[in-house]
Amino acid sequence: GQQLNQSPQSMFIQEGEDVSMNCTSSSIFNTWLWYKQDPGEGPVLLIALYKAGELTSNGRLTAQFGITRKDSFLNISASIPSDVGIYFCAGLLVGKLTFGTGTRLTIIP
Amino acid sequence: EAQVTQNPRYLITVTGKKLTVTCSQNMNHEYMSWYRQDPGLGLRQIYYSMNVEVTDKGDVPEGYKVSRKEKRNFPLILESPSPNQTSLYFCASSVQGQPQHFGDGTRLSIL
Numbered sequence: 001g002q003q004l005n006q007s008p009q010s011m012f013i014q015e016g017e018d019v020s021m022n023c024t025s026s027s028i029f030n031t032w033l034w035y036k037q038d039p040g041e042g043p044v045l046l047i048a049l050y051k052a053g054e055l056t057s058n059g060r061l062t063a064q065f066g067i068t069r070k071d072s073f074l075n076i077s078a079s080i081p082s083d084v085g086i087y088f089c090a091g092l093l094v095g096k097l098t099f100g101t102g103t104r105l106t107i108i109p
Numbered sequence: 110e111a112q113v114t115q116n117p118r119y120l121i122t123v124t125g126k127k128l129t130v131t132c133s134q135n136m137n138h139e140y141m142s143w144y145r146q147d148p149g150l151g152l153r154q155i156y157y158s159m160n161v162e163v164t165d166k167g168d169v170p171e172g173y174k175v176s177r178k179e180k181r182n183f184p185l186i187l188e189s190p191s192p193n194q195t196s197l198y199f200c201a202s203s204v205q206g207q208p209q210h211f212g213d214g215t216r217l218s219i220l
Contacts, residue, residue: 003151042199045209048208096157097157100151
C-alpha cells in the first residue's frame with residue numbers, strides 16, 4: 001500500500017525555535033491532515049486542510065495544502081516542551097486515509 | 110463525553126487462537142476504520158466502513174476480518190492470529206469525509 005514521504009524523520013531543537021516538516025505523495029488527496037501522537041495514546045488531530053492552496057493556523061501551528069494536492073507542510077513557531085512527540089501527516093481520499101511515517105520532535109533543554 | 114472505546118487495551122495470546130478486538134463510538138458517526146502501527150511504518154489502514162453493512166479493504170487487510178452490523182460498533186477479528194500481527198491497533202470514527210477521532214489503542218502480542 002501507499003505511504004507518504006514525511007521528512008525529516010526526527011528533529012532535535014531548542015525550546016523557542018521554529019519547526020518545519022513536510023509530506024509529499026505520488027497521488028493526490030482531497031484532504032490533508034496533521035496529527036500529533038504522545039506515547040501510549042492515539043493520534044490527536046492538529047489541523048485539517050480541505051482545499052488546494054489553503055493555509056490554516058491553529059495557535060502556533062500553521063499548515064498548508066499544496067497546490068498540486070500532493071504535498072503539505074506543517075510549521076510550529078516558538079516551540080515549547082509540550083510540543084515533544086511524533087507528528088504525522090495523513091492524506092484522505094474518499095474513505096482511505098494514508099499516513100506518513102512520522103516526524104519525532106525532541107526538545108533539548 | 111465523545112469517545113472511541115477499544116477493548117481490550119492489552120492482550121497476549123498464542124498463534125492460531127481466534128480473537129476479537131472491539132471498537133465502539135458514541136458520536137453517531139457513519140465512518141469507522143482500523144489501523145495498525147508498527148515502528149518505522151507509521152499507521153496503516155486495515156479496513157474501513159462508510160456505513161452499516163458497508164466495509165472496504167484498506168492497505169493491509171490480509172489476516173483480518175471486520176463487520177459493521179450496527180452504527181456504533183466495528184469489531185476487528187483475527188481468525189488465526191500469527192506473530193506478524195503483533196502490533197499496536199487503533200480504531201477511529203468520523204462523520205463522512207472529516208478528520209477521524211482515534212481510540213487509545215490496543216497492544217496485541219501474538220506468541
